[in-house]
Amino acid sequence: MKTQTRREFLKTLGVMAGSASALSILPGCETIGRAVRGTRKRPNIIFIMTDDHASHALSCYGSKINKTPNLDRLAKEGMLFTNSFCTNSICAPCRAVILTGKYSHLNGVIDNRKKFDGTQQTFPKLLQQVGYETAMIGKWHLKTDPTGFDYWNVLPGQGSYYNPAMKEMGQRKKYTGYTTDIITDHCLKWLKERNADKPFCLMYQHKAPHRQWEPGPKYLNMYDDVTIPEPDNLFDDYSNRGRAAKEQDMSIAKTMTRRDLKLIAPGNLTPEQKKLWDAAYNQKNDTFRKANPQGKDLVRWKYQRYIKDYLRCIASVDDNVGRLLDYLEKSGLAKNTIVFYTSDQGFYLGDHGWFDKRFMYEESLRMPLMVRYPREIEPGSVNEDIVLNLDFAPTFLDLAGVTKPEDMQGRSIRPLLRSKAPKDWPTSMYYHYYEYPAVHSVKRHYGVRTKRYKLIHFYHDIDEWELYDLKKDPREMKNVYNDPAYAGTVKQLKVELQRLRRKYKDTD
Ligand SMILES: [Ca+2]
Structure with a gap:
């Protein structure tokens, strides 16, 4: 609260604060109640x-x-x-x-x-x-x-x-x-x-x-000369996570299409595609020009294409x-x-x-x-x-x-x-996602989140639980559901999850 x-x-956040004048308090807020609203x-x-x-x-x-x-x-x-x-x-x-x-x-x-x-x-x-x-x-x-x-x-x-x-x-x-x-x-x-x-x-x-x-015409070339910082887990290998994270189909590495990138991605190109790629890319000054990046470099290239347009x-x-x-x-x-x-x-x-x-x-x-x-x-x-x-x-x-x-x-x-x-x-919230099997292959799941923890149950063609300690692991890189140190937390959150499912009449 x-x-x-x-x-x-x-x-x-470690970011420069706004101007002091923006923090001044508006007078009169207290007078607004139901009595005067009419x-x-x-x-x-x-x-x-x-x-x-x-x-x-x-x-x-x-x-x-x-x-x-x-x-x-x-x-x-x-x-x-x-x-x-x-x-x-x-x-x-x-x-x-x-x-x-x-x-x-x-x-x-x-x-x-x-x-x-x-x-x-x-x-x-x-x-x-x-x-x-x-x-x-x-x-x-x-x-x-x-x-x-x-x-x-x-x-x-x-x-x-x-x-x-x-x-x-x-x-x-x-x-x-x-x-x-x-x-x-x-x-x-x-x-x-x-x-x-x-x-x-x-x-x-x-x-x-x-x-x-x-992008709109005004911003087609915005960010052309800069490299956007990558997230620290761009190359997440999903170790310490379950099947849901491993089996999704929404990765920059595998799922992005030619239409997403507005260009055929380099790497393993047919001679015909290589010709097209070179023609398109010769028009721009880019680190990867003609480099035909592979592996992690290719993911980095795709990330830049994607995030700049976004x-x-x-x-x-x-x-x-x-x-x-x-x-x-x-x-x-x-x-x-x-x-x-x-x-x-x-x-x-x-x-x-x-x-x-x-x-x-x-x-x-x-x-x-x-x-x-x-x-x-x-x-x-x-x-x-x-x-x-x-x-x-x-x-x-x-x-x-x-x-x-x-x-x-x-x-x-x-x-x-x-x-x-x-x-x-x-002090808690309830979540339920259903669209599976479907595009991007994210498995069905429901869960509860509190200020500190998140408990998720993946179901349908899977029966796996995940628990994240958001204070220690805000990026959710480690599922601690089976860690004995969290047994009490799991028990409490399962009770809370059932309470919320009853409260919101979710019986699925
Ligand atoms: Ca949307």
Whole structure:
């Protein structure tokens, strides 16, 4: 239940702290309670979500590989959460949890193959009922058309990075340009044209930086002359881990395709491919030019190709979020508008030798979360409590003055925003991933995470347990499930796991 300042947080990361002025305390926060909420204009809500943006690629989280000055504004002027997690680390399921405030097994979207049942209760519908104007613009990815929105304009399926088709209130239209810019253009247009008499809720959702990481024209050559630092476990051999980590199919070494890399990877090329590769690579000054790297050098080469494109996509997101924040300032909306920034889950940036997500391991379990709301949040604050995507719907309803329906499973984080964590705030979280057998071959698993430990059970065609001591082993390189020193911890966590499964009605 501890709130620390951004300065303290960055100090623990060994990063230069922000300016002292960012840490000043807003007056008047104490007066905002239910009693006066009726007399105040209801707040607007802007929910910004990207796809696969890991928190370790945000400078406000201490990124060692990029800078995100506009996204950092939200942390500097609002609150940054250091223990924000998703309950099922994959695109469509996470989105369904956010809309419904219910775990995957109850909202029906357990994996990316299931269709979202749009007739069920969602927070946008509940906001509509109390007079909010609602809009959903950008990546939707739930297979059925959006419901609960006065306006929607979404990418079909995954959508494309360039010249996207979009479906506007059921009508398909084609646009010219870079999708990250276009989605933002639509949001700004909607903000300008909406009914100004009503409070609004806008879901502004980017496709970027999802695979295959196609950068916008402005950033095609960003990072050309630099080498991005590698994670310390890029060459993880998965010793001390179980079959799940060993048998996945999401490694930079083996899984990355020519389309991911936008070039045939060197190494073992046919003469025909070698000719193509040389032709493409002769155009650039690169250490590996004509070197035809093999083994670890080839993995390093692929990592650079991958991570640079991933970060270039994020640079455009950062620019565009800046455009939106500037508009809020200029239009006078900033003060009464809550801005959330998150991503549908984290991602492996070469960590453990991987890309993609799915596992309950830290890099994909974590969601970035920054929230700005000048009326209630002390600028530059940092919260360490465990919060989930499950909590977003109850939070939006709370902020709009709507009572949470009984069947929503999350909890409003509004008290945390006001730095008043309730004494009974959860100290553990429950996770369940289902999509197997499927692309990337990540085995089914469920588990519990506390501040210090993580217990995971892999099942289906396997029956293996893993335990990580996150204090001693934050990179999760050693499964200590069978270490006798942890027998008591295992026993306690199994009890907690069963309690959470009962609490959330997960009987699978
Ligand atoms: Ca995703």
